[in-house]
Amino acid sequence: NQRMHDKTFIVDGKVAITGGRNMADEYFDYDHEYNFRDRDALVLGEVVNKMQISFENFWASELSAKVEELYDGIGLMQKNVKVNDKVIAQTYRELHDYAKSSDNFAPEIHEAINRVPTAFPRLSEQIVWGAVDFLSDVPGKNDNRFSLGGKGRTTNALAQLVVSAQKSLVIQSPYLVLSDDAKALFADALKRGVRIRINTNSLASSDNLQASSGYRNQRDSLLKMGLEIFEYKPAPEIRSKLFQSAISGKIKPPIFALHAKTMVVDSNTTYIGTYNLDPRSENLNTEVGVVIQNETLARIVEGAIETDMRPENSWNAAKGEADGSVSFLKRSKVRFWQMMPIKPLL
Template structure:
């Protein structure tokens, strides 16, 4: 049995071994041939398991030939975040042009490390809407909140990973351990889409809009400026090389891993061949908001392009809507959309987090304030259990003996309409995604894909995985402390920020 720390080391070995594979592989030739054989279509494969999603990113990074463009809301400095940073550094070392955009709100990278990476000749890093963290002293952050409250709350929630303009991943996962099932206390049931072909170019075009936006600032400008309201950070050449060396040493540090995992790594080409047979080729629409979301400056409304496109899907629904979202806080506009759908005879089922599983009490307070109303409207709501039975199938690695199982919570953002149209992306069904945060995702009209995704969500709704919000009183399974905190939050006027 492998313990948790060893599992992380195994992942590090996987990154290293992938890097040592020749770039001109049969898999890349196969991809090029498949793209050429499917004009006006794109390929999609759903990544439901965290470890598969992580290894897919590792494989893509280590097989990039020309460019990598990355956008994330969160990029943590935990084991997964460090290994991912090192993988991009290795790609840059071999000549790949790497560009990264990270939202400023939750970034926790050391200043010198961030600046050192940005100074690599093949790496550029931009920070989106830098009003909180990078280059921002505490007193300036407070001033930003007072002077531009809407501005500091407008975040880039996009999550995209694009390689050579032809391979990409988008979906719910940020770059941190809990999104790939490697956190010891709390992990997410999430969903990504691995994409091939023309849709990757559409994603690249969206990336360019953010890259050239005034809201997107180069790291060097945030640290090297001369303003009084700015952190001043410098990094010398020897410090840069030390930071690079430490990253490589970290990724090369695993001491042991089992023969089973050695075999899994060596079998990656075979695994890819099997995966390739499951890729669905079909027209795919990539949707994204513009930087800034909308033109509103002082109030929290305004919507955006992703909001419009998802609203259209609800408006056009004829028989059923199935949703999976970690947070469920409906605005008045959203309630009207779903009321109208229910009046048309559309069946609406939603799978969201319970109080026992949620990571966001603020968002849950907004949901709790309207839960009874949603149920009375006719919406079937199922709340995810913190230790659902499905976790045994989704989480591939084994916990140490006698270890307390981590909480497993929904983070997937998915909607299936009429069992033929699928949305997979970053959009939470709440006012923040509707009006404040930029969001992305793919809309796919394909019955085979829709049935597969809907079946996965319906499985998550089953009694062994979720409670019925209408009949099971799920709040009773949460701790008393959680119940008291969320009750207090229900009294606060924070709905527009949820």
């Protein structure tokens, strides 16, 4: 299946946010069992108009449907439910009234609201200025309907960034399953003398056994190629510094996993967006992101990823340290998926 994987938040056509974050508790440190380490970019200027146009293209696409229409009719994945406009309007009113009442907010939400007066001044101090380009796929991704290939605009643009690298690539991706084309792209970069470091989830931190199976099937070959791979721990030391919610004070803090999708090229160009290093992002999902030309920002982001790669936060895949921390049951489950021919779907 093709999936819209875009994540954009646009305010009045003036300010926008994009990155890896979905709208769910675990992306905002609110889940009591499992949370994600993510990354977003807040952007201003002309690039916001490009993001708005992309949103409108998806909104108007024939592939988009009103949620209330999805429940009409009878089908395997549908319910025989008919709703009229009056019921729909009433439902939206009730949802709106519930959402705007602070009495319904969890304590963590109240904490976040209380931090706003200090958060925005701090954010304004961190703003850097530079050229920004917005990458986006079109609804439907590509015209290839007879195979699982086809790529897309975002894939091609990111491939060109890899081709442009002269010294270094520092990458953070929750999933690491390289297609043959992606492996060839990185192999060429390594031959040019480009150092490639990748931070991804360990089996212990990952909640996606299928993606983990694809990574484990090719981990040894990727290391032999010359890639430096670091696997994120489920309880990294940096978790205590990043957590801002009341959940961080629990006796047993939640598992912390990577969800950021970032690439820094030659310490001067940064991609922040939704693209995972896997065949699904390459060929099936529609993806977005921003490419920012600013050395100051690039070094800040690169430094943050390097911190995540440190021994207290990640295992060095070349040393084979990670697998021993995973339960026998989870290892058995991922071995099952390793035997399945599902790589193009990962």
